[in-house]
Amino acid sequence: MKIVQLKPSQRVQGRWLAQLENGTLLRVGENEVLNFSLYTGKELLEEELQAITQAARKSGLKEKALNLAASKPISRRELERKLESWEASEEESAQICDRLEELGLLDDERYAATVVRHYSGKGYGVRKLQDELYRRGVPRELWEQALEEAQDPTNAIEAFVAKKLAGKEVDRRELKRVSDALLRRGYQWQEIRPVLDRYSRDDMD
Numbered sequence: 743m744k745i746v747q748l749k750p751s752q753r754v755q756g757r758w759l760a761q762l763e764n765g766t767l768l769r770v771g772e773n774e775v776l777n778f779s780l781y782t783g784k785e786l787l788e789e790e791l792q793a794i795t796q797a798a799r800k801s802g803l804k805e806k807a808l809n810l811a812a813s814k815p816i817s818r819r820e821l822e823r824k825l826e827s828w829e830a831s832e833e834e835s836a837q838i839c840d841r842l843e844e845l846g847l848l849d850d851e852r853y854a855a856t857v858v859r860h861y862s863g864k865g866y867g868v869r870k871l872q873d874e875l876y877r878r879g880v881p882r883e884l885w886e887q888a889l890e891e892a893q894d895p896t897n898a899i900e901a902f903v904a905k906k907l908a909g910k911e912v913d914r915r916e917l918k919r920v921s922d923a924l925l926r927r928g929y930q931w932q933e934i935r936p937v938l939d940r941y942s943r944d945d946m947d
Contacts, residue, residue, distance in 0.1 A: 743791055748775070748782045756805075762786075770794065771801040803830050807838045811847040815856050818848050819879025854880045854888035862892040865902055870928025895933045899924060903937055912941050 744763045751757040751769070758775050760768040774780065774797050778790065786794070806828060807821060818839050825835040842848040857878060858871050871892060875885055906920045917938050924934045 743786045743788070745780060745782055745784045745786065748780055768794065768798065769802070770798040771805070773801060774798050800834060803828055803834060804838055804841075807842065808847070811842050815853050816848070817850050817853050817879045818843070821848065823879070850880055851884050851887070853878075854884045855891045858888045858891040862898075865898045866927050867895055867898075867924070867929030867933065868892060869930065873928065895929055896937070899929060899934060899937050902927075903941065907941065917941060 743766075745760050746763050747759075747761040749759055751759055756772050758770050758772065758780075760770055760780060762768065770780070774794055777797070778794050780794075803825065807825060810816065810824060811821060821839055821842070822835050825838060830838070839848060854875060857874050857880070861871050861874055868889060871889060872885065875888065880888070902924060903920055906923065907916060910916055921931075921934050921938055925931070
């Protein structure tokens with residue numbers, strides 16, 4: 743099979759387009775162009791064509807994984823799930839993730855702390871933080887250290903209660919609504935009760 747045209751892609755930097763005589767368009771990276779000595783007019787054996795196709799597929803997986811990990815914080819497990827959706831094998835996924843960890847683009851410990859700071863800063867409690875760590879595939883052995891980044895819940899609960907009860911008549915019904923909302927946000931009853939008790943006493947006074 744002959745390459746009738748080989749040219750760089752105008753859309754994706756580092757990508758080349760190899761058009762074959764049967765009309766097939768191969769998208770390859772610079773590594774494939776160099777490693778397989780590709781050029782316009784080159785005749786490719788079937789085995790060589792398969793090797794180029796496989797190498798280009800692996801390069802594409804690496805490129806997509808690199809772009810994703812560089813664009814936003816992500817856990818290793820999340821990237822593994824993404825690679826699986828891109829039809830990467832377990833071996834390919836492990837190799838790519840290992841390499842990105844070596845480069846410092848994947849770091850579950852750092853990522854876990856970032857998740858906790860983010861959701862804690864938005865006013866969520868420990869149970870919600872644990873749910874997020876679980877959902878994002880952070881290994882459980884990293885949870886305890888990451889949760890040390892959580893803010894003191896008392897201030898967040900007090901701010902939430904003050905906002906919800908502002909201008910309202912405080913009664914048991916309103917306090918129940920607020921406590922239910924705080925429980926849904928991941929706070930524990932022993933954290934919520936002292937704050938609500940103060941409102942109950944104020945109401946009694």
